[in-house]
Each structure stands twice: as C-alpha cells, then as structure tokens.
Amino acid sequence: MSKVINALNCKCPNCKKGKIFIKGGHLLLFKIPKMHNRCPECHYKFERETGFFFGAMFVSYALAAAQMIASLVIFWYFIDLSPLNVYLIICGIAFLLSTFNFKLSRTIWIYMFHSDKH
Numbered sequence: 001m002s003k004v005i006n007a008l009n010c011k012c013p014n015c016k017k018g019k020i021f022i023k024g025g026h027l028l029l030f031k032i033p034k035m036h037n038r039c040p041e042c043h044y045k046f047e048r049e050t051g052f053f054f055g056a057m058f059v060s061y062a063l064a065a066a067q068m069i070a071s072l073v074i075f076w077y078f079i080d081l082s083p084l085n086v087y088l089i090i091c092g093i094a095f096l097l098s099t100f101n102f103k104l105s106r107t108i109w110i111y112m113f114h115s116d117k118h
Helices: 002-008 052-078 083-096 098-112
Strands: 021-023
Touching (some): 002 098, 052 083, 052 098
C-alpha cells in the first residue's frame, strides 16, 4: 500500500523521499510538468534509457479511458443526463485531469521498472 501512496505523491521509488517532478505544470498555460533527471535525495536516475517514457503514454491512455468510462457510467446511467451533456462533462474531465494523468503515468512507469534490490 505504501508503494501506491508514494506513486500518487510522485515520490522516488528508491528512497521514497525525493520528488520526481520539479514543477507541477500549469493546465491553463499549457505547461507540462518538469521532471528531475535524478532524485534530489538519493540520485536515482528516473529515465533508464532514451525513449524510456514512451511506454508511459500507454499508461496515460489507460488512465484517461478508465476516467472517461467511469464518467460515462455515472453521468449517463445513474444521473441520467443527455448524451450531449455527458459528452461535454467527459471532455471537461479529460482536460482537467490531463496534467494529473501525465504525472501519474510517468510515476507508474518508473515504479513498474524499479526493483527493490539494492
């Protein structure tokens, strides 16, 4: 459970203290979050090789799809909104969570390839 909490907080998988991201980005200014190359605490290298974060796009896609499907079920089946309103809500949620998904998908990707062996 601590790995999940550390991943949600974007902490280093090695020392669990250092932050992975320097800045969180800004959604309305279209600025993506900036990452440290290495952990500021233990100097663990986050990008294992060139193109390492290409796979994080698939994680981001899965997160966005799950959020959209959950929104569809909630707003269409349970709240019974019109299809147009549901579509607009889903687009808004996807836009608002895009920065969060970017950070979380990269963090999950880093955690997937981190081994606890030292």
